[in-house]
Amino acid sequence: MKNIRVGVVGAKFAADIHCDSYSRNDQAEVVALADIADASELMHKWNIPDYHKDYAEMFKRDDIDLISVCVPNFLHHDVAIAAADAGKHVVVEKPLATTVEDAREMVVVCEKNGVKLMYAEDWCFSPALRRAEEIIKEGGIGKVCFIKAKEVHNGTHSPYAKDKDMCGGGSFMHLGIHPIGWLLYLLGKGENPVVEVTGKMTGGLAENFVHAENGGEDFGMGMMRFKNGEFAFVEGNYITVGGMDDKVEIYGTEGVLKVDLTFGSPISCYSGPGISYSIEKTDHNLGWTRPAVDEFLNLGYVPELKYFVDCVLGKHDVFYGVNGQAAVACVELVKAFYESNQKRKTIYGEWL
Ligand SMILES: NC(=O)c1ccc[n+]([C@@H]2O[C@H](COP(=O)([O-])OP(=O)(O)OC[C@H]3O[C@@H](n4cnc5c(N)ncnc54)[C@H](O)[C@@H]3O)[C@@H](O)[C@H]2O)c1
Structure with missing residues (x-):
């Protein structure tokens, strides 16, 4: 046992x-x-x-x-x-x-x-994003000025997530919350709040680009600024075909980091008959693909749940980014982006 x-x-x-x-x-x-x-x-x-x-x-x-x-x-x-x-x-x-x-x-x-x-x-546990964080910490790209981050794919598999009330929104709540949460962890650090947000989304149902069956938006993007001055641009959409595309670009005063979380496989495969699986939410696995080596590790789930088990064992306190405070701030932020979209104006506040 x-x-x-x-x-x-x-x-x-x-x-x-x-x-x-x-x-x-x-x-x-x-x-x-x-x-x-x-x-x-x-x-x-x-x-x-x-x-x-x-x-x-x-x-x-x-x-x-x-x-x-x-x-x-x-x-x-x-x-x-x-x-x-x-x-x-x-x-x-x-x-x-x-x-x-x-x-x-x-x-x-x-x-x-x-x-x-x-x-x-x-x-917050993805090995590639952790490596990028180390490079930032050692001063490898100077001072961070601007980050672009997205999680996008061709639509949720879950019937519940298509319902606006059951989801709490649409693609921005469901996918955009990943880069938002990670940005809070990386730049917010529990001390550098987000101070302004501007959101743009499709309107759900017939006002969506592709998914008229979804009550929530199928396209969402947002601009945010932190108190220390950094800008970020985040995306969460269901209009991206060809596989789940999670990408990050970090621009510093003396360097740039680009992280490809889902298409960055070391394997390139050409298959005439097609293979059974390449990456999450691909439409086709024929011809050229980039088969994932270990998606659950590379997206961070394996180290994440190891860390949480260690927290239960008393080895760590839950760090800012995956604790209750940051989790609440993520929901507050998504709602602020929605408010911005609805009111067609930038929303100012302090989210941490
Ligand atoms: N971190 C990530 O990258 C990630 C990826 C996928 C899903 N999620 C999250 O995980 C959660 C589940 O998503 P999913 O994709 O597995 O959804 P899903 O629709 O595939 O599965 C949901 C399951 O919950 C069950 N369920 C519904 N009502 C229940 C109840 N009252 N009691 C017990 N079970 C019930 C359903 O029968 C179904 O088996 C969501 O909150 C989603 O946002 C996170």
Whole structure:
């Protein structure tokens, strides 16, 4: 038996990523899945012994220490609060919640129960972005002036994420929140707040570029400025075909860093018959592709969940960027970008 026993709520896409990461961790094991739907696929894949249809039943177990919240966004609040009230530490997938009020309450309830709230912004653990951070820290590109960062693909696989209320927005909430969270971690550092935001989005449904079935926007972009003067430009859209495209450009006074998180594979492949998989959300795997070597490691999930398990073991405090404070600020920021888009003006404030 391993030291940390995990229950995962939700048993589909994100849950698969969490189970993979825990399976590589010698301190943790997933002992149960909870999902209102059938969970047998992941149970077999990851050799998980128990299933609960109702997550509340899982939280009654005293042999579970940590809960991974991998359900649709609108359920994060209720599931995390129920887990915290049952004395479990919680890892919550992004976004922390669909409203600022829910997000703030989650932090308060976790604190009240003395459990750790860990926000699963995997970009904060991506090995390539960590290497870029080291180069910045050693002064390799001078002082950072401007960062462009995006997560974009051809549309969410999850029916829940297509519903504006269940998602808390559209592509900007669902994807743009990754670069926003990472920028807060890298530049905000818990001391350098974002002070202005300007957002532009498509209008949802018939006002979308491509996805008229989505209640939320299928295209979102935003400009933000930090108190110390740095500018950033972030994108989260569902109009990008050809595979999930996560890219970062960092411009300093004495250098530039460019990071390609998803197409940066060391493998180039030409396949006549096609291959079964290359990268997330590709339309085709025929001809030339750049097959990912280990997506879950390179996007940061594996080191992320290792770090969170170590937090539960008491080895670390949860750092700014993946703690409750930063997770709340991410939701506040996305909402401020939406407000900017709606009012057609820049919104000023202090988000940290
Ligand atoms: N960090 C990342 O890069 C990343 C990637 C994908 C998804 N996510 C996040 O993970 C979460 C889940 O996304 P997904 O893509 O796995 O969604 P999904 O639609 O693929 O799966 C959601 C699962 O939750 C289950 N579910 C719904 N209501 C439930 C309830 N009341 N109790 C228990 N289970 C319930 C569904 O049956 C389904 O199996 C979302 O918040 C999403 O934003 C994060």
